[in-house]
Amino acid sequence: MTYRPLADEIRPQSLDEVVGQRHILGEGGLLRRIIEGGNIPNLVFYGPSGTGKTTVANIIAKRTNRPLHRLNATTASISDIKEIMAAQIGTMLAPDGVLLYLDEIQYFNKKQQQSLLEFMENGKITLIASTTENPYFYVYNAVLSRSSVFEFKPLTAADVLPAVERGIRLMGERLEGEVVCEEGVKEHIASACGGDVRKAMNAVELLLNSAKREQGKLLVTLADAQTVAQRSAMRYDREGDDHYDIASALMKSLRGSDPDAACHYLARLLEAGDLITAIRRLLCSASEDVGMAYPQAALIVKALVDNALQLGLPEARLPLAQAAILLATAPKSNSVYKAIAAAQADIRKGKTGDYPRHLQNVHADSAGMEREQGYLYPHDFPNHWVKQQYLPDALAGSHYYQYGDNKVEQAAKRYWDAIMGGKP
Structure with a gap:
């Protein structure tokens, strides 16, 4: 007997069996109405792995009696799509055209995505593209404009739990033994899979295949479930x-x-x-x-x-x-951020101007220039401060830094207000 992964065996065959996604597949959901209507447009599904994107594509193919061809953009090319066109379009195998499920479409570059347009527009291929990334950043605009976009949301533990229970029943039948789970096993798998049903089914399959068998019963411990499911809740891509x-x-x-x-x-x-x-x-x-x-x-x-x-x-x-x-x-203040942002905004508007003469480097005085620099050295004055202009003339009087309303900054403000005679 050919081995069949549990995740594939348990794959839903109808919309009612799909886990989660009630916002688009529940009674009255837009995607459900489109599928039941039978007139399938080009579609883009996006969301985390294991949330039902491939499953829904399979259900669409089954309901419309159209062959489904699966390609993964990490390894496929436009020539693969042309081969599908040449082999099936216009033949008795696909009188109404085919469905092309292109997984991870974000790995097609712009030129490859543009090449999809000719196949989408002649109506012989209906594209169902899936991606784990935001399509508005990773999918070419012309492809998006010809498609309906649907978000598949992460599944909750409550969504996944029925699938875990069903998977355990199927494994019990496959292994011909009564499954006895310690309290909390099913719930732990459902919560630790990170909203990915495929991960949950892989955990169930591994647990049951390695379970201790006593008197015809398959014993599943919580400790084993924790070991199998550890770190599986992490969904993380450093470039995603x-x-x-x-x-x-x-x-x-x-x-x-x-x-x-x-x-x-x-x-x-x-x-x-x-x-x-x-x-x-x-x-x-x-x-x-x-x-x-x-x-x-x-x-x-x-x-x-x-x-x-x-x-x-x-x-x-x-x-x-x-x-x-x-x-x-810690107490909070964004006065630093606001000050430098305001200063940069003026510079980007072209508000710069020459440096005040008294702030220029003294090397200018030794280069034959007959101008007095006029710089006042603050440490020669009471409280180490003296009034003089530091900003360029074009920006004289501009204020970027505003004291925050916290204790530290207000103390500094009081200090300088007293020294400067109450002038900011």
């Missing part, structure tokens, strides 16, 4: 959307003063082995989000980062977690 989403979530959690969320997203980066992204976000937040409200944070975070780099993983998690908690619980 997940990379940017996790980095963004960490940064925003630090900014939002939520140490629990900061630790969560930091842990996800560390579990994926991405030490560099975690470090960059922490160093950036120290200046962007804490800034002048607690200037020492930048020094402390830098020291903790140095410790982490010397330790390496897994021990690096401790100083990095300390840095994350410090930043999340």
Whole structure:
């Protein structure tokens, strides 16, 4: 008997059996109405792996009685599509045309994606493209404009649990034994698979094939389930959307003063082995989000980062977690960010001007120029300050830095207001 993976055996045969995706496949869902109507347009499915994209493509082919050809853009080329056209289009094998399921379309370059257009527009091939990345960034606009885009959302543990239970029943039948699971086994697999049914089925298959058999019963322990499913909940691609989403979530959690969320997203980066992204976000937040409200944070975070780099993983998690908690619980000020952004905005508008004469390097005085520099040395004056113009004439009077409303910056403001006579 030919081996058939459990994930393939359990694959749904109807829309009602598809796990999750109720927003597009539930009663009244748009994609469901399109499929049931039978007039299938070009489609783009995007979402994480194991959420049903391939399954729905198979169901569409079955309902429309059209042959489905599967290609993966990581290995396929336009010549593969031409071969399908030559072999089947216009023959009795495909009187109504074919469905082409192109997986990972983001790996086709722009020229290859443009070449798809001629096949899409003659109506003989209906394209169903899938991608794990945001199609609005990775799919050529002309392809998108000729397609209907549907998002397949990550599955919850509650979505996956019925599939896990069904997989366990099928494995029991396959192995001809009664399956006895310790409490929490099914729930752990459902939650640890990261919303990927395929991963969950692989875990179930491995668990049951290696289960202890006693008196005709297959015994599945929670410890074995935890071992099989460890790290499987991670969905992470250093060059994909997940990379940017996790980095963004960490940064925003630090900014939002939520140490629990900061630790969560930091842990996800560390579990994926991405030490560099975690470090960059922490160093950036120290200046962007804490800034002048607690200037020492930048020094402390830098020291903790140095410790982490010397330790390496897994021990690096401790100083990095300390840095994350410090930043999340520190007072916040974005006055540094706003000041440099405002200054750069003026420069990009062309607002520069010559350096004030008294700020120029004194080498100008020794080059035959007969001008007095007129620079006033602040340390020669009370409180080490003297009024003079520092900005170019074109920007005189401009203000970029505004004191934040935190204790540290307000103390500095009071200090300088007193020295400068209340003038900003």
